[in-house]
Every structure is written in C-alpha cells, then in structure tokens.
Amino acid sequence: MNSPARLKPSRTVDEITGSRRLRRMRKADWSRRLVQENHLTVNDLIWPIFLVDGEDRREEVAAMPGVFRLSVDLAVKEAERAAKLGIPALATFPNVDLALRDRTGSEILNPDNLINRATRAIKAAVPEIGIITDAALDPFTSHGHDGILDGGIIVNDETVDQVAAAAVLQAAAGSDIIAPSDMMDGRIGAIRDALDAAGFQDVAIMSYATKFSSAFYGPYREAIGTQGLLKGDKKTYYIDHANSDEAVRETEQDLAEGADMIMVKPGLPYLDIVRRLKDEFQMPTFAYQVSGEYAMIEAASANGWLDGEKAMLESLLAFKRAGCDGILTYFAPRVAEMLKG
Ligand SMILES: NCC(=O)CCC(=O)O
Ligand SMILES: [Mg+2]
Secondary structure, X not given: OOOHHHXXXXXOHHHHHOOOOHHHHXXXXXXXXXXXXXXXXXXXXXXXXXXXXXXXOEEEEXXXXXXXEEOHHHHHHHHHHHHHHOOOEXXXXXXXXXXXXXXXXXXXXXXXXXXXXXXXXXXXXXXXXXXXXXXXXOOOEOOOOOOEEEOOEEEHHHHHHHHHHHHHHXXXXXXXXXXXXXXXXXXXHXXXXXXXXXXXXXXXXXXXXXXXXXXXXXXXXXXXXOOOOOOOOOOOOOEOOOOOHHHHHHHHHHHHHOOOEEEEEOOHHHHHHXXXXXXXXXXXXXXXXXXXXXXXXXXXXXXXXXXXXXXXXXXXXXXXXXXXXEEEEOOHHHHHHXXXX
16 A cells, blocks of 8 residues: 555655754744744733723623723723733723714814813823824714715715814823824824824824724724614725735825824734735834734633633734734733733
8 A cells, every 4th residue: 555654755854954953943942932033022012991981880891801891980090000010002992972972973072072081081190101092983973984974975074174183182181192093085194284283293193004894893893882873884994805005005195194103903814914014114013903803812712712811922922923013902901911920
C-alpha cells in the first residue's frame, strides 16, 4: 500500500529548511517572550461607556453581558476606577430619553444634554482621564439615523452644520477628543473650523474615517435604544463592507480636513483595512472592537465553547499586530485588571 507515512522523503528537513528551524525560538516560554513582536498594554485601551439619565442607575445591556448603561454619578465612579487602572481615555455614548428624540436630533444642541453633563462631571472628578465624545445624531433622532432625515433622505450638509455645532458644545463641556461617527462628507473640516473659531485649537479629532455598514453593531443599538426606531439601513452613509480602496479615499480626505487620529470600525473583521491605512498614512490608528464582536466572544464563552479570557486577549493583540495604536473595547476594564495583576 502507498501509505504516505512509508514514503521516504527525498530530502531531510534540514536540507529543506537549510537548518532554519523556526520552532527553535518557540521551545520555551522564556524564548517566546523574548521574541514577542507585539504587546498589549493598558495604554492601548479606550473604554466606551454607555450613559443614561437618572441617579444610581446601572442597567445591564442584555446582548452585552458585563456592560452597563450608567447614570452620570456611576459613570464618574467608573471613570475613577478606569483612571486608577491606567486606562488613558473613555468614550461616552448616551441612551437618550425617548421623549427628547426628534426628527433632527435637536437635543444634541442642548449644552446640558446627557453627554455634556457626563463630560463635565467626569472632568471635574477625574481630570486626568481623556474624554472622547461622539458628535453624531443617532442617539438623538427619533428614527435612529445619524443624520437629519428629510423626505426619506439623510441630508448631508445640514447634518454637518449641526454636528459641528454639537462638537463645540462638547468641547466647551470639557471633551478632549471629538470623534464623529456619522460618515457625513466634510464633517471633519467643518468640525475643525468650528472648534478653532470657538477657541478650541487643542481639542483633537479622531475620525471614524472608515465606518463600514455592518451587522456587528446590533447590540450597540440595544444599548443606546435605537434598535426599535431604526427603519432601513445606513448604507447611504456608511462604507460598503465589500470595499477597501474607498476606505483609503475616506481616510485621505479626513486627514486632509484635519483629523488627528483615524479609526477603523468594526474591528476584527476589518484588520486588512487597519494594516492598509497604517502603511499608507502612518497616522495614529485605532480600531473599534464593536458590540457584536464583544457579544460573540461573551456568548461563546458563556456556552463554554471557547476560553473567553484567552479569546479576548488574542483579539486585542491582533489589533496591535495589524498596526493599531489603540483599541476601543468594551473589555477595557477587564483587560486592564488582568494586565495589572
Ligand atoms: N458610534 C459608536 C458605535 O456605533 C458603536 C458600535 C458598536 O459598538 O457596535
Ligand atoms: Mg468622509
């Protein structure tokens, strides 16, 4: 019989590899640590947190076990914890009272809206932590879209005006980085102009340069309460997930308009985009490990189908390997605890 095991190879492994045996450096923990190329540290973490009105309120997001909507007082406590853990920055996302949502998302222009109140409270209590705010309309609109809806169309330019005005209010509340997630054309330049005109030259912009139309945002929509509201999809403004050149064009434009940092979203299924953008632009590059990615790891882990902790760490290190300078991740406090201990 011609069993493969019995075939005599014509060359030895040393002949085949030229004695370059790559397993040599993998033989022990110490040698693996010595040649490890990428590392995850607490400095790589941005923690997205969800906000809700009220006091002493802490509601778990059903599709995101371990993730909570927090009233501002509790968000301040979590910010204190994050700062103690060494997490550099938080990104806040509000679940706005339904009564305050309307067709144009006008509540985003309230200087005392949930985001701005949270920013002020956190900055007052924990000035050393960075605050990143999203100047996007979706938590504020009655239809869950990221723009002003007019005759069935998400109108670009009116949305940009409103987002730029909201960015100034967020900066005035103490936000350090404005991170607009809506993908309207021209928003980065408009926000930069508006911030500069208002004297906020030092407030940075992290562009959601490449936000793809994706099924992985599902649990987030539950978290901010837009899942029942959203009609249709966001394909007229988010990037088609079939495209990669388009992501380069979007990023080029946002950088030309004044973005200080760029972000890719979702994360893990889009590492090719991360690598491409890092190679092309050499800018501070981030990825958002979104709600659906978190939920997948958590669900599989809860079922005993994979080791959740290991999968979490592996996924985060993969972002570093792909070229990320940092990751927005709901795992941030858990990872920070682990890295500390
Ligand atoms: N503007 C922020 C998001 O859309 C987050 C999406 C997610 O975590 O699924
Ligand atoms: Mg763009």
